[in-house]
Amino acid sequence: MTIYDDITTIQLMNKLGSQREAFLFVISYDMQSNIILPTSEVKSSDILFDFNKNTNDIDNYKFDNLFSIIDSKTITYKDYKEGYDIVKENLLYGNSYLCNLTAETEIDIEASLLDIYKSAKAKYKLLLPDQFVCFSPETFIQIRGSKIYTYPMKGTIDANEKNALDKILSDKKETAEHNTIVDLLRNDLGIVSDNVRVTKYRYHDILETSNKKLIQISSEIVGDLTDNYYAKLGDIIFSMLPAGSVTGAPKSKTLEIIAQAEKHSRNYYTGIAGIFDGKNLDSAVMIRFIEHREGKYYYKSGGGVTIYSDPEKEYQEMNDKIYVPIY
DSSP states (O other): OOOBOHHHHHHHHHHHHHTTOOEEEEEOTTSSSBEEEEHHHHTTSSOEEEETTEESOOSOOOOOOOOOEEEEEOOOHHHHHHHHHHHHHHHHTTSOSEEEEEEEEEEEESSOHHHHHHHOOOSEEEEETTTEEEEEOOEEEEEETTEEEEOOEEEEEETTSTTHHHHHHHOHHHHHHHHHHHHHHHHHHHHHOEEEEEEEEEEEEEEEOSSOEEEEEEEEEEEEOOTTGGGGHHHHHHTTOSOGGGSEESHHHHHHHHHHHOOSOOTTTTOEEEEEOSSOEEEEEOOSEEEEETTEEEEEEEEEEOTTOOHHHHHHHHHHTOOOOOO
16 A cells, blocks of 8 residues: 655545546555555555445445453653643743644553444444544534535543533633634635535534543534635645644644654654545544554543643543543
């Protein structure tokens, strides 16, 4: 499988888009390890995907055994706090208004990456054999007709908490975080489209996992594309990368802060993946992510930090996101 850099990837996506040829794309966080496969070539690869029921997973294999993460070696609060303090100092200096801080947790799990892919229930699923599995609830962008949509997802709470929905909607930190991302993604859409508007604001979804229900807060933003956008698919997507919901604002400076604060390589985690079917495009931010590396499994998770954040709560949120959505 050929891995492409950012410039070559943009050129390929523009070419395939102009030809209205369907293709799968997987783009790493740093945009330098990218996969572009016409759907005719996907069939001969081992990659499996299911994006909103648009899937190449047509065999009858199902993994029905219940399993869970049996052990996790989460980074210590002390180690997490070291990165958090770098972020918080930059927030205090005004270098960033929101910074997404992530970490990786070594896990033991009673299943293979394929088993996890087959069992997980999510809007977007992707399996790169022997590399990673992703089961993401978050859309990056969708293009339908001449309109481009994005759905920033910021704000998570255990649905079993008393008055959980009211609590998260009234939380000062969560509101600030969500508003910052909505503003950032409005600006991102404004780079590639016209008449950008927020059509739904802070609506909620319920995400079910093997041991709890989570409330997730999102918004919907839409813009109008020009008629020849097919020939610019690569430019459109890369103009918005890395995804604002998993970086922060202002984006360029916040990327520098993330590089200082995080002790692991994101690799494909928080990159994007999607499918262009020749007419419409659907894509996901690659969160809820398990990586296989040197015989071990690592779950990557994190959350947004603002000036109102509490480090203990952010550490707990990072740990709460370590789950597989089976039920």
